[in-house]
Amino acid sequence: MEQKTSELLNEIMHAKGADQFMTNVEANFAHFEPAEYLAELLHIKGKTKSVVIRQANLTPTTGYQYFDGKRRPSRSRMLALGFGFKLSLDETNTMLKRTGYAPLYAKDEWDALIIFALVQHFELNQTDELLFQYGLGTITAAN
Template sequence: MTERKTSELFNEIEQASEADQFMTNMASSFIRTNPAEYLAELIQVKQVTKSQVIRQANLTPSIGYQYFDGKRRPNRARMIALGFGFKLSLTELNTMLKRTGYAVLYAKDEWDALIIFALSQRYDLDRTDELLYQYGLGTITAAD
């Protein structure tokens, strides 16, 4: 089955008079990837080890492995840190955020905008955190 376009799904939702009308028809189109499943996919695609990603994401090993094992769900900032750990592009990071249920990076949000800039400049996580800190926006690694 081919993936349906978002605009097509949006149209179906708007045209429905009852929630049951679209929920049944669209059930197979909803994205339900949990972070651990998506991280496992990325390990295969990027051909890296969990320990490499955890180290590059500046996570403690115990917490990092819990994210990969599905014992803990990372928050949005930790998912972004993991994106840096995988050395994802902006497009890849936004795909990861969408697929795991988080908001994509938004250019009108100053914290997100600096991350977008850092990704486009190929900054690593430490340099990105320094940039965020410089503008008084905290850091990715210290975000709750």
């Protein structure tokens, strides 16, 4: 059974040596494979790759490479995919963490506007317009 993060942190902090906790908690480490998590989301959300890619404003070639694990999406591309899946704020932050990226941070203005957009159920295009309005670029134009 997977340990809670706080339990895992406690075990690491009280270990006498690295071998002690590395052996005991190895199964709890997050392995950041976006393609695996994207496949999990397809199953959970009952969506198709083509629909998610289209709603994420990605080119089909690039989108399928993300789903097939041939390319690793950047944080902004993961956010675009989150909009393609129509994820909630909590689901988006879980996706970011599970794929090795920082969750959305309310003290960052770019992230704050994305948080607002997710809570308001904006589409990706509306979110990009909001970001652009505040001179912060867009999700789709970011690397």
